[in-house]
Amino acid sequence: MFWMLLHADDAPGIWLYRRLRQQGVVVELVTVEEWFCNGAFTLTMDETTDETHLRLQDGRDWNLEQTRAVMARVCSMPAVAWQLFAESEKDYVAQEWQAIFMAWADLMPMLFNQPTPMGLSGRTRSTGEWGQLADSVGFDTGPFFYDSAVGIIAQPDLHHAQRVDLLVYRGRCYGCLGNLPEAVEEMACALQAASGEQLIGVSLAMSATGFVFIGASTHPDLRLGGDEFVEAILTDLYDGTALRSSERLAPAIAY
């Protein structure tokens, strides 16, 4: 079974869900709010076996052993899940659920962006950290400074420059690549590999001297990738090579 775990307002995530459904893929959609307001949760672990069972309020069961792949885009904890708790308990309950979610998500065969201690669907990095990583793979990152007297991270003044947004998934760039030099695509792929994530968004600006890195994200707009990206997801879902499970499923549809 394939699952998607999205915030209710994640329009790009819902776009991917719809495109996959239109291709005939049976995907169960669960909102992050539904996950945290679940009806029953159990996770058992020792050094040899892990099992988890989640029963959602609508009666659906989500078990590890029946899960072939998960596409999760969880940015933050939904406050709605503990709004009924006393003020003094809210933080505690939220931290407990976050701790539990991290372990649950780490067990799941995520197609992209595993949970990390610094981000529930991929590691969150500051502008400076992304810039440092981008610099290490060869991008021109432009001027950058931080000063506690003014408290700003200065970035290239490229407000009027043409912006290029890319989606990078497992070593390939998606988006309006146009005349993007091959070397820039390679750097974007190198950045995705260096980040340890399977899926990132990369933003560049065209300056007089070439492409300048201006940012990256582990929660990119998936729509940038268009159906080429959907096709790559389909391939990974049905090929099985990107999944932890060695079992290959027969394609539900030809595409």
Add this chain to the structure above:
Amino acid sequence: MVLLCGVPNDSPLQLLIDALEEAEYPYVFVNQRQFDQMAIRYEWVGGELLGELTIARTIYELQHITGIYNRGMNYQALPEYGLLTPNDPLRAHAARFHDGLFGWIEMANCRVLNQGYAMTSNSSKPYQMLQIVKAGFGIPPSLITNQADQVPHFQESRGTLIFKSASGVRSIVREFADEHSARLGQIKSCPALFQQKLIGTNIRVHVVGERVFAHRIESGYVDYRYAGRNGSSTEMTAYELPASIADRCIRLSESLNLPLAGIDLFETETGEYYCFEVNPSPGFSYFEEHTGQRISLAIADYLAGSRVDL
């Protein structure tokens, strides 16, 4: 030059200052309580991160820092911050200074004990347990649930249980007793972590880079840190781990990106080693003071980028 970040009444930090002075390693202490006298600025220059830290008009070049000991606390919990009026411009300064300082620590190209992103792994005990298993250690059979009826089943198959929080908050280990059974209904809204209680001895291991310090702990209480509070006592002695276990501890620390780690091991009566959790900001002073092992000096050596025979 070694940079220390924290507050002065912190025991591990004080022991490290003593060790740095003993070894005559130069150091600078960023006393967060004096944030009003500090500033930081840095920039990328030719692929390098250069800048300076100012403390009471003395300027330190960031590129001369060989190592960082990060015991930084949330600046909003500092007493000096709490005394500021809501509109005091020092509030904004405290935020900008700490954002800059901690941001730089995450990017600094030197030895860091430890970087902030790696230190958050123990905010989830079950997540960390999964990483512990990947590193080759056993973990106690564990159950996390919000279903009260699951607990008696688990207890039946595992015997005596302990329970604790899954996050780092309110993290006190307690033995699960009859009195707790009556309150199991409360887990419906917030799950709890139950584990099989193992029989054996606690061993606390501190990893500093490639060096390992182990302490054997005999205690009459399930959570030895709170033995005194519960009418029991704790005895601690220096201990030599089997080489394979010591090596596994180093690999575990590496896998968690924690060159400094406090690892809670447990040796069962049959000689098996289990790992409970890894503390990314260990209060090593408690153990050093009881066993005489010079963890502080090892940390000083590591941060200074050198090593001396102890």
